Amino acid sequence: MTPGLLVLGAKNVDKLKKFLTEAATVTKKLYIRFNPSVPKTDDIISKIYLQSSVVCPKVDVRILIRNENPQDYRLIGDEKPQEMSGESSKKFKKVVLGGTFDRLHNGHKVLLTKAAQISTEQVVIGVTEKNMIEKKSLFELIEPVSYRMEKVREFVEDIGEKGLKCLTEPIIDPFGPSTRIADLEAIIVSRETIRGADAVNRKRIENGMSELEVVVIELVEMSKIDEILNETKISSSCRRRADLGELLRPVRDIPRNPANSPYVIGLCGGIASGKSHIGKYLVEKHGFEVIDCDKLAHTCYEPGTPLISKIAETFGAEIVENGQVNRKKLGAIVFSDAAKLRELSELVWPVVREKAEELVKKSKAKVVVIEAAALVEAGWHKNLAEVWTVFVPQEETIQRVMNRDKISEEQARARMSAQISNKERIDASQIVFCSIWSYETTREQVDRAVKALLKRI
Numbered sequence: 001m002t003p004g005l006l007v008l009g010a011k012n013v014d015k016l017k018k019f020l021t022e023a024a025t026v027t028k029k030l031y032i033r034f035n036p037s038v039p040k041t042d043d044i045i046s047k048i049y050l051q052s053s054v055v056c057p058k059v060d061v062r063i064l065i066r067n068e069n070p071q072d073y074r075l076i077g078d079e080k081p082q083e084m085s086g087e088s089s090k091k092f093k094k095v096v097l098g099g100t101f102d103r104l105h106n107g108h109k110v111l112l113t114k115a116a117q118i119s120t121e122q123v124v125i126g127v128t129e130k131n132m133i134e135k136k137s138l139f140e141l142i143e144p145v146s147y148r149m150e151k152v153r154e155f156v157e158d159i160g161e162k163g164l165k166c167l168t169e170p171i172i173d174p175f176g177p178s179t180r181i182a183d184l185e186a187i188i189v190s191r192e193t194i195r196g197a198d199a200v201n202r203k204r205i206e207n208g209m210s211e212l213e214v215v216v217i218e219l220v221e222m223s224k225i226d227e228i229l230n231e232t233k234i235s236s237s238c239r240r241r242a243d244l245g246e247l248l249r250p251v252r253d254i255p256r257n258p259a260n261s262p263y264v265i266g267l268c269g270g271i272a273s274g275k276s277h278i279g280k281y282l283v284e285k286h287g288f289e290v291i292d293c294d295k296l297a298h299t300c301y302e303p304g305t306p307l308i309s310k311i312a313e314t315f316g317a318e319i320v321e322n323g324q325v326n327r328k329k330l331g332a333i334v335f336s337d338a339a340k341l342r343e344l345s346e347l348v349w350p351v352v353r354e355k356a357e358e359l360v361k362k363s364k365a366k367v368v369v370i371e372a373a374a375l376v377e378a379g380w381h382k383n384l385a386e387v388w389t390v391f392v393p394q395e396e397t398i399q400r401v402m403n404r405d406k407i408s409e410e411q412a413r414a415r416m417s418a419q420i421s422n423k424e425r426i427d428a429s430q431i432v433f434c435s436i437w438s439y440e441t442t443r444e445q446v447d448r449a450v451k452a453l454l455k456r457i
C-alpha cells in the first residue's frame with residue numbers, strides 16, 4: 001500500500017485531526033513533514049504522535065527529519081512540500097539511547113525522532129534482552145531482540161538525514177555501549193529514565209570518559225488511565241495486554257475432511273494456568289465441545305491393555321496393582337522429572353490422540369477444543385489449525401500449585417520445571433491468554449478470541 005505524505009504548513013497545522021483520520025482510511029504508513037512556516041518543536045512532535053495514538057492507532061506515523069520525500073507517496077491534504085533550510089538543532093556527532101522497544105509505539109518514536117534530529121553521524125541504541133526484560137509484565141510476549149533491533153534501526157534511518165547511521169546492539173545491563181564508546185556526545189532519555197542517564201555519566205567519569213549531555217523528552221501520555229497498569233503513559237506493557245486474545249500469528253491451513261466436520265483447536269497451558277476454567281467457559285458460554293485429554297488419558301489405563309504392560313516395564317512392576325495403574329505412585333515419579341514425564345507422555349500420547357480423534361469425528365459441534373497440557377511437547381499442535389495457550393507468571397504458578405495441591409514450594413517448583421516454559425508454548429501458539437487478573441478479565445480475553453474465530457471459520 002502506498003504510504004501517505006502529510007505536509008504541515010501554516011494552512012493545515014490546525015486540521016491535524018482531520019488529516020490523521022483521513023490517512024487512516026487510505027494508508028497504513030503516514031509520513032509527516034513540515035514546511036518552513038511550522039517550527040519542528042518538541043511540543044508539536046509530541047502532539048502529533050499523541051494524536052496519532054488516539055485518532056489512527058493502526059497507522060505507522062513517521063515524522064520526517066530529512067528533507068527528501070518518500071520515493072512513492074499519496075498526498076494527504078492539499079499543502080505541497082517546500083524546501084527547508086538545514087536544521088539548526090543538530091549538535092552532536094554521535095548520540096546514544098537505550099530501551100526495550102517492544103511493539104514500537106509513538107512514545108518510543110518521540111525519543112527516536114529526537115535522536116535523529118540532533119545527531120549528524122550516528123545513533124547508537126542498546127536494546128534490552130534476557131535478564132533486562134524478565135521482570136516486565138507479560139515479558140513472554142516481548143518480540144525477539146533481533147526483530148526489535150531491526151525495527152528501531154529501520155525507523156531512525158528512514159526518518160533521519162541521508163547518511164545518518166543507526167547502530168543497535170543487545171544489552172544485558174542498563175549501560176551497554178553508553179559506557180564503552182568513548183566518543184559519544186549525548187544521551188537521550190525521557191522524564192522517567194533520567195536517573196539511568198545520570199548513572200551512565202557517573203560510570204563514564206569513573207572510566208575516564210567525557211560526560212554526556214543529557215537530552216530529555218517529555219512522556220507521551222494518553223488522557224485515559226489503564227486501570228490494570230494504573231498508568232496513562234503509552235506503553236509496551238499495555239500493548240502486550242491488548243494482544244491477549246488476539247491472533248498473534250496466522251492459523252495453519254489444515255483441510256477439514258469432510259468439509260463440514262468440526263473446526264479443531266488446541267488449548268494448552270502449564271500446570272494450574274487456568275485451562276479447565278477456560279475449557280468450561282468455552283462449553284457453557286460458547287457451545288464448543290471440549291475434549292479433556294487429561295481425563296481421556298485416565299481412561300487409557302484399562303486393565304489388560306498393552307499400555308499397562310509398557311508402563312510396568314518402563315516405571316517398575318510396583319506401579320501396577322491388581323492390573324491397574326496406581327496414578328498417585330506414577331505421578332510421584334513423573335511430575336518432578338522432565339525425562340520421566342517425557343517417557344510417559346510418549347507411551348500415553350498416541351493412545352490419547354487416537355481416542356480424541358474418534359471423539360472429534362463423532363462430534364456435532366461447530367468447534368472442538370482439544371484441551372491438553374502437553375499439546376506442544378507432543379507435537380500435536382503442528383496438526384491443528386490453531387493453538388490457544390493460557391499462562392501465568394512462574395511465581396503465580398508456584399502459589400497456585402502450593403495452595404491447590406497442598407504441597408511445598410520446592411515440590412511446586414519441581415513440578416513446574418518438569419514442563420516446558422511458558423515462552424515455548426506461547427511461541428507455538430496463535431492465541432494467548434493470561435489468567436493472572438480476575439476471572440472476568442480472563443473471560444474477556446476468551447470472548448475476543450471466540451468472536452474473531454467465528455468470523456474466520
Ligand SMILES: CC(C)(COP(=O)(O)OP(=O)(O)OC[C@H]1O[C@@H](n2cnc3c(N)ncnc32)[C@H](O)[C@@H]1O)[C@@H](O)C(=O)NCCC(=O)NCCS
Pocket residue numbers: 096097098099100101102106107108110111125126127128171173174175176177178187188189190191192193194195196197200217218219220221233234235236
Ligand atoms: C534501562 C533502560 C535502557 C531500559 O529500557 P526500558 O525497558 O525502560 O525501555 P522501553 O522500551 O520501555 O522505553 C525505551 C525508552 O522510551 C521511553 N518511553 C517509553 N514510553 C514512552 C512514552 N510514552 N513517552 C515517551 N518516552 C517513552 C522510555 O522512558 C525509555 O527511555 C532504560 O529504561 C534506561 O534507564 N535508559 C537510560 C539509560 C540508558 O539509556 N542506558 C542504555 C544506553 S545503551
Ligand SMILES: Nc1ncnc2c1ncn2[C@@H]1O[C@H](COP(=O)(O)OP(=O)(O)OP(=O)(O)O)[C@@H](O)[C@H]1O
Pocket residue numbers: 269270271272273274275276277278373400404435436437438439440442
Ligand atoms: N483469572 C483466573 N482465570 C483462571 N483461573 C484462575 C484465575 N484466577 C485464579 N485461577 C485459579 O487457577 C487455578 C488453576 O485453574 P485450572 O484448574 O483451570 O487450571 P488448569 O490449567 O486446568 O490446571 P491443571 O492442568 O494443573 O489441572 C484454579 O485454582 C483457579 O481458581
